[in-house]
Amino acid sequence: MESITLDLFLNHLRNAVVIAQADGKILFKNTVFSAFFTREKFFTSHDSIFDLFSDHPEVLEALHKVIDLRGSYYLRDVVLFKGGKNGPMDVELFPLIGSDGLFLAISMLFRDRSGLVRFEEQERRMERRHYLDALSSGLAHEIKNPLSGIKGASQMLKNELKEEEWVALADIIQKEVTRVDRLLTDLLDFSKPKILDKKRVNLNQILNDLIALQKTVAAERIHYLAEFDPSLPPVQADEAALSQVFLNLIKNARQSIEEEGKIILRSRMVTDFGVRTRDKKRQLIAVEIEDTGVGIPADNLPKIFFPFYTTKTGGTGLGLPLCQKIVEEHEGDIQVKSEVGKGTLFTVYLPV
Ligand SMILES: Nc1ncnc2c1ncn2[C@@H]1O[C@H](COP(=O)(O)OP(=O)(O)O)[C@@H](O)[C@H]1O
Numbered sequence: 001m002e003s004i005t006l007d008l009f010l011n012h013l014r015n016a017v018v019i020a021q022a023d024g025k026i027l028f029k030n031t032v033f034s035a036f037f038t039r040e041k042f043f044t045s046h047d048s049i050f051d052l053f054s055d056h057p058e059v060l061e062a063l064h065k066v067i068d069l070r071g072s073y074y075l076r077d078v079v080l081f082k083g084g085k086n087g088p089m090d091v092e093l094f095p096l097i098g099s100d101g102l103f104l105a106i107s108m109l110f111r112d113r114s115g116l117v118r119f120e121e122q123e124r125r126m127e128r129r130h131y132l133d134a135l136s137s138g139l140a141h142e143i144k145n146p147l148s149g150i151k152g153a154s155q156m157l158k159n160e161l162k163e164e165e166w167v168a169l170a171d172i173i174q175k176e177v178t179r180v181d182r183l184l185t186d187l188l189d190f191s192k193p194k195i196l197d198k199k200r201v202n203l204n205q206i207l208n209d210l211i212a213l214q215k216t217v218a219a220e221r222i223h224y225l226a227e228f229d230p231s232l233p234p235v236q237a238d239e240a241a242l243s244q245v246f247l248n249l250i251k252n253a254r255q256s257i258e259e260e261g262k263i264i265l266r267s268r269m270v271t272d273f274g275v276r277t278r279d280k281k282r283q284l285i286a287v288e289i290e291d292t293g294v295g296i297p298a299d300n301l302p303k304i305f306f307p308f309y310t311t312k313t314g315g316t317g318l319g320l321p322l323c324q325k326i327v328e329e330h331e332g333d334i335q336v337k338s339e340v341g342k343g344t345l346f347t348v349y350l351p352v
């Protein structure tokens with residue numbers, strides 16, 4: 001067995017560690033430290049700890065304090081790399097004192113807090129979402145009941161009315177009631193808590209079934225193209241929920257095509273990157289729905305996932321929020337690219 005050394009331990013640590021002399025000369029740095037600092041193009045030929053942190057007065061001050069006073073310091077949320085990949089870090093500084101009481105070196109330990117912060121944020125967002133879901137589904141239920149009363153009454157009214165202009169008014173009531181009813185149905189669908197029934201599913205199969213279904217709608221003016229990767233592995237997913245996602249995206253694509261156009265469905269493995277979690281690299285599958293429709297102006301792109309955002313007369317603006325919600329529940333991601341006059345591309349990423 002390979003002997004277990006301190007080096008081995010330090011190089012397996014997830015936190016960056018560096019040890020330096022009182023004059024600043026770096027004695028030891030572990031692999032995470034080197035990776036951090038080289039990646040951020042920060043660590044070029046510095047071998048003094050003071051040079052390394054020359055742009056960070058709060059770190060320099062702490063370093064001097066540790067050397068002079070031999071105390072320990074804990075700096076929270078230090079932004080070491082502005083605009084870099086790493087978020088704020090906690091930095092712990094402490095002296096190494098020999099058994100004879102002499103100051104030997106200064107140690108620095110860096111903890112990347114970005115993962116933690118993101119996690120806390122996510123928790124808060126989930127809580128808010130549960131609350132809003134309960135509120136909106138309750139409200140939708142409460143409105144649906146009286147609404148069916150109004151609908152029935154207006155129908156009876158219409159049957160009794162003789163004069164044309166009164167019949168027209170009753171028609172308006174019915175039409176508007178139907179619109180609100182559709183909105184509530186979508187809202188219920190959106191906010192209803194769903195328990196995902198995850199199984200191994202074949203995405204190509206789901207997409208194929210959807211195309212077959214779609215070919216019966218607006219068949220002459222829309223051409224469907226399938227470009228599937230036949231070697232796609234199955235994903236753990238709720239088949240019905242994912243079908244709903246793709247169906248919503250296809251429906252939007254279809255509605256964006258005014259006269260004639262193409263809808264391309266694509267499936268592929270993502271090879272250029274993976275979702276990097278702390279210790280495993282997960283592979284991703286991408287499903288793309290591309291159309292040659294009207295496109296989305298850049299100004300509107302940030303709004304399309306907001307509930308109730310719609311540019312359609314009969315729209316509810318709940319299709320994309322629902323897609324996003326379902327995809328997030330699968331630990332995936334949904335992205336969009338669009339150009340006015342050319343078309344739109346939605347990409348759904350799902351972990352394998
Ligand atoms: N493929 C697309 N092409 C053009 N615009 C789109 C496309 N998909 C979505 N949009 C825009 O995003 C808005 C919101 O979509 P969605 O949430 O599905 O609601 P709805 O379809 O009810 O309007 C649409 O009204 C439209 O303006």
Ligand SMILES: [Mg+2]
Nearest residue numbers: 248252319320
């Ligand atoms: Mg829609």
